[in-house]
Every structure is written in C-alpha cells, then in structure tokens.
Amino acid sequence: MKRLIEKGLMFGNLIRVDSPAWVARYNRALKLVAGRETALSEFHIDLAGYSPEIGDEIGDMDYLNPAGAHRQFILLTTEQKTAPLLNADLSVLRDLLQLFIRENESQLFSLTARDAVLGEMDDRVWQVSAPADLLQIGRIRISADTTGNHVAGADKLTALIERFRSEPDGWYDDVLIARMIAQAKETGDVIRNPIRLEAGDYEVPDFWTSQFGGVYVFRSPREPAMIFRDAELMASAHDRPDLSGVKLIALGDTNAIAMWLARNALAEPIVTAKGADGAAILRQKIDFILVDAATRLGIDTGDATRSALRRAAARMGEGLPPEIRGLSALLRYAEEGGAWPVIDSADPAYFYAIRAAATPARELVNQMLTELAPHDVRALFILNKPLFYAAYQGWDEAKKDYVANHLAREYQIDKQGTRDALFGAEPSMKEPPPIAGPWGKARRGGTLSGASAALGTGRTPRDQPIRGPWGG
Structure with a gap:
C-alpha cells in the first residue's frame, strides 16, 4: 500500500492534527466517546474525526462506531469536509455529514475555534440482526454539540432571555438575572453572536451497507430490490414476510441483475450515453483488462503504453480475456458505425459496456457495476475504494505499478472532470419516465433491438440471457 499512500491515493486529504491545542480538544472528545485518551502528539483524522493511528494505538479500529450501530464524529475544523x-x-454517511457541515458551516467555524464538536449520526434502528432490518433505515438524524455543551448552554441562555423579556417582573427577579449572568459567562453573548446548530434530518432512499456480507438496498426504483454479495444469505431471506414487495437478487446472478436494471431504466450503454466519449472510455477499459491478463500470464507489457499492450495481447493466444471480443466490437461500432454488436447479459463484456442512467440511484448503481466489472480499476477506485484496496493487495507488482501511476496521472489531476466524463453530470431528482427500459422496446424472443419488453412482466425465463443494450 506504500505506493498508494505516496501518490495520495490512500489516506489522501486526511487532516493532520499536530498542535497541542487540537490534541487537547480531541482528547476531551475522545474521553467522552471511548473513555480513552491518546498519547500521540501527532495523528491524522478523516471527515468524521476518526484516526487510524489512534485506532491502532488503543486497539479499537471502530472507536467512533461501536458495534457498527452508533456512528459518532469529532470535528476540530470545518476543513474536515474535504x-x-x-x-x-x-454508503450515504459521507455525503450526509458533508451536507451537515455545509449547512452549519459558520456556526461550526465559531464553535471549533474554542472546542471540539462531538456529534452522532442516528439511523433510529437500535439493532440490525436480519436483512429485513435494513429496510427500517429510512432517515438519518445528525446532531452535535461541543464537549463543553456550548450549544446546549446557548439554548438555555436564550430561554432565560426570553423569559426575562416576557415576564412583567423580570427586571426585579434577581435570581433570574443572576442565572443569566452566570450562563452568559460560559456561552458568551448569544444576542450578538447566536450559537445554534440545526440538527439535520436526512432521507436515505438507497444505500450500500457492509452488514450481512455486503448488501445494496434500492428503494427509489419502481421495483425495490436488495442485492446481496452472499447468495446463501439472500436465499435464507427469501421467505421472510417482512421482505415482501422487495426483489431479492444475488450479485452473482448477472442475468437477474441485468433484467432488473432494464425494467427500471437504471442503466444505459456507454456508447450512446449523452455527453460521453464512448470510444475513449472503451479503449481505457480494454487497456485495464489487458494489463490484468498480461500480469496473470507473465507477459511483459514493457512501458504499458497502448501499443505495448496490443503487442502483449497478440501473445496471449487462448489466454486473451473473453471481455475483449465484445468491447472491441463496441469500439469498432463507436468509431466506424455499422450494425450494433450482439451482446447479451451472459457476455463477460456486458457490464463493462453500461453505466448508470441519470436517476436518484445513479451513484449506487455505478458502485454495484464495479463489482460486476472488476477489471475497470479506475471506476473501482473512484466508486468502491474498500473493494479496490482489498483487490490491490492481491495484484502482481507490475499491475500495482501500472494502476497507481495511471490513477495518479489521469485521475488525481482532475477528479471531478474525470467523474463527469465517465459517469455523466449530476442526475435530476425527478422520477424516471415509465418506459420499458433504457434501450427502448423490443420483441420477446428472436433478435432484440434492446432489452425485451417482456422484462417488465417478468415472463422471461430466469436462465435466458437478455439481449441489450445494443441489440442485434
């Protein structure tokens, strides 16, 4: 992992804590959260104030998230939002915590100037013991205060001031005035400098969770679904009455996933996607697949340029990855036109050739597609870092070098531009139109011009691969 850290591809943008004042404030918060303090004089923290160095020091890598059920955070600066x-x-926690910081940025800036802010993200589900419990996670409430309870103190002083103003004999109530003065010494002038944090209450329609081996929960599509990495867990949940109305799919059932994506208009072909340079994206995907194959087969890729990779591919023989044929046909279509290549959901190239459509579930669909097209290491790094880091540890050194250098050169320079080019601009939050699929209507059986219209009725045999998104 050293080369990733050196290139800023791992633990990048963490906030460095190295001043005695910040360390002291962090320790006050840590004492309240974990009952411990750190002896470190320098460490790094993430968006939520979690420090891998402190986790290692105290032997608890989940000290801000005990039992995975009560996510807490520590803010020393509003710069943690980056x-x-x-x-x-x-999966939604990062976006929601960033939103909370932005909505309260001026207040948090003032509060963190004097103390650490300690908060919690409450999903209002006390225990997640079965997959059905995940459906109860509908909203997340974020609340915070300083370790010295400045926000609560300010609320208390504000209430005293209102009482002083509203009571006819407030001017003569020495006890009330004394309480106001004592409270003001702790909180300051809340009239000129009001202190108030708005608790964020946010909707969570679609999300991924690491629980139960990894589950994608989709509620915003017309056909809600839960997609499990663990097929056995998915099978055991099938007969649960509290999961009725939700389609359960195993991640390994690629045909079922392809049909579900098509029925709910959740994906689109990269070649015809609006604003996408389909040919350039396909060429890069082919490069990634060839690098993986060459390193596995022990074939030297030289300087790993595109021409060197093509020479390596010529020496692969039967070891040439099966994804290459379909992606090459699509690349020829994108560059030269002609007839649509015929590729169905059983083809290894299928999930490399689509991306999420512009719907509210776009980010989560794209994350799921990285698991179905794992050799696209750029998308894997951008959208699914835990899986990227896990996969990276098993790669050959040559592939590690190639991927790290490529990401540092191509992605780090313009992160947002790369994301927009690959996945499109931010989607509209409007409901998708009621159409049969992202590639239009088609006949059932025979040669299809896109996803079958029968997909919407569920009449397509389970083991029959669907044609699309390019038809034939």
Whole structure:
C-alpha cells in the first residue's frame, strides 16, 4: 500500500492534527466517546474525526462506531469536509455529514475555534440482526454539540432571555438575572453572536451497507430490490414476510441483475450515453483488462503504453480475456458505425459496456457495476475504494505499478472532470419516465433491438440471457 499512500491515493486529504491545542480538544472528545485518551502528539483524522493511528494505538479500529450501530464524529475544523470517510459501513454517511457541515458551516467555524464538536449520526434502528432490518433505515438524524455543551448552554441562555423579556417582573427577579449572568459567562453573548446548530434530518432512499456480507438496498426504483454479495444469505431471506414487495437478487446472478436494471431504466450503454466519449472510455477499459491478463500470464507489457499492450495481447493466444471480443466490437461500432454488436447479459463484456442512467440511484448503481466489472480499476477506485484496496493487495507488482501511476496521472489531476466524463453530470431528482427500459422496446424472443419488453412482466425465463443494450 506504500505506493498508494505516496501518490495520495490512500489516506489522501486526511487532516493532520499536530498542535497541542487540537490534541487537547480531541482528547476531551475522545474521553467522552471511548473513555480513552491518546498519547500521540501527532495523528491524522478523516471527515468524521476518526484516526487510524489512534485506532491502532488503543486497539479499537471502530472507536467512533461501536458495534457498527452508533456512528459518532469529532470535528476540530470545518476543513474536515474535504477529507475522506474511512471505514464507512453505510454508503450515504459521507455525503450526509458533508451536507451537515455545509449547512452549519459558520456556526461550526465559531464553535471549533474554542472546542471540539462531538456529534452522532442516528439511523433510529437500535439493532440490525436480519436483512429485513435494513429496510427500517429510512432517515438519518445528525446532531452535535461541543464537549463543553456550548450549544446546549446557548439554548438555555436564550430561554432565560426570553423569559426575562416576557415576564412583567423580570427586571426585579434577581435570581433570574443572576442565572443569566452566570450562563452568559460560559456561552458568551448569544444576542450578538447566536450559537445554534440545526440538527439535520436526512432521507436515505438507497444505500450500500457492509452488514450481512455486503448488501445494496434500492428503494427509489419502481421495483425495490436488495442485492446481496452472499447468495446463501439472500436465499435464507427469501421467505421472510417482512421482505415482501422487495426483489431479492444475488450479485452473482448477472442475468437477474441485468433484467432488473432494464425494467427500471437504471442503466444505459456507454456508447450512446449523452455527453460521453464512448470510444475513449472503451479503449481505457480494454487497456485495464489487458494489463490484468498480461500480469496473470507473465507477459511483459514493457512501458504499458497502448501499443505495448496490443503487442502483449497478440501473445496471449487462448489466454486473451473473453471481455475483449465484445468491447472491441463496441469500439469498432463507436468509431466506424455499422450494425450494433450482439451482446447479451451472459457476455463477460456486458457490464463493462453500461453505466448508470441519470436517476436518484445513479451513484449506487455505478458502485454495484464495479463489482460486476472488476477489471475497470479506475471506476473501482473512484466508486468502491474498500473493494479496490482489498483487490490491490492481491495484484502482481507490475499491475500495482501500472494502476497507481495511471490513477495518479489521469485521475488525481482532475477528479471531478474525470467523474463527469465517465459517469455523466449530476442526475435530476425527478422520477424516471415509465418506459420499458433504457434501450427502448423490443420483441420477446428472436433478435432484440434492446432489452425485451417482456422484462417488465417478468415472463422471461430466469436462465435466458437478455439481449441489450445494443441489440442485434
């Protein structure tokens, strides 16, 4: 992992804590959260104030998230909003905490100037013991205060001031005035400098969780679904009455996933996606697949340029990855036109050739597609870092070098531009139109021009691969 850290691809943008004042404030918060203090004089923290160095020091890598059920955070500065969120067991937490900081930025800036802010993200589900419990996570409430309870103190002083103003004999109530003065010494002038943090209450329609081996929960599509990495867990949940109305799919059932994506208009072909340079994206995907194959087969890729990779591919023979044929046909179509290549959901190239459509579930669909097209290491790094880091540890050194250098050169320079080019601009929050699929209507059986119209009725045999998104 050293080369990733050196290139800023791992633990990048963490906030460095090295001043005695910050360390002291962090220790006050840590004492309240974990009953411990750190002896470190320098460490790094993420968006939620989690420090991998402190986790290692105290032997608890989940000290801000005990039992995965009560996510807490420590803010020393509003600049934490630019940091990554490590060890996130719920995919939406980073976006929601960033939103909370932005909505309260001026107040948090003032509060963190004097103390650490300690908060919690409450999903209002006390225990997640079965997959059905995940459906209860509908909203997350974020609340915070300083370790010295400045916000609560300010609320108390504000209430005293209102009482003083409203009571006819307030001017003669020495006890009330004394309480106001004592409270003001702690909180300051709340009239000129009001202190108030608005608790954030946020909706959570779609999310991924690391619980139960990894589950994607989709509620915003017309056909809600839970997609499990663990097929056995998915099978055991099938007969649960509290999961009725929710489609359960194993991640390994690629045909079922392809049909579900098509029925709910959740994906689109990269080649025809609006604003996408389909040919450039396909060429890069082919490069990633060839690098993986060459390193596995022990074939030298030289300087790993595109021409060197093509020479390596010529020496692969039967070891040439099966994804290459379909992606090459699509690349020829994108560059030269002609007839649509015929590729169905059983083809290894299928999930490399689509991306999420512009719907509210776009980010989560794209994250799921990285698991179905794992050799696209750029998308894997951008959208699914835990899986990227896990996969990276098993790669050959040559592949590690190639991927690290490529990401440092191509992605780090313009992160947002790369994301927009690959996945499109931010989607509209409007409901998708009621159409049969992202590639239009088609006949059932025979040669299809896109996803079958029968997909919407569920009449397509389970073991029959669907044609699309390019038809034939």
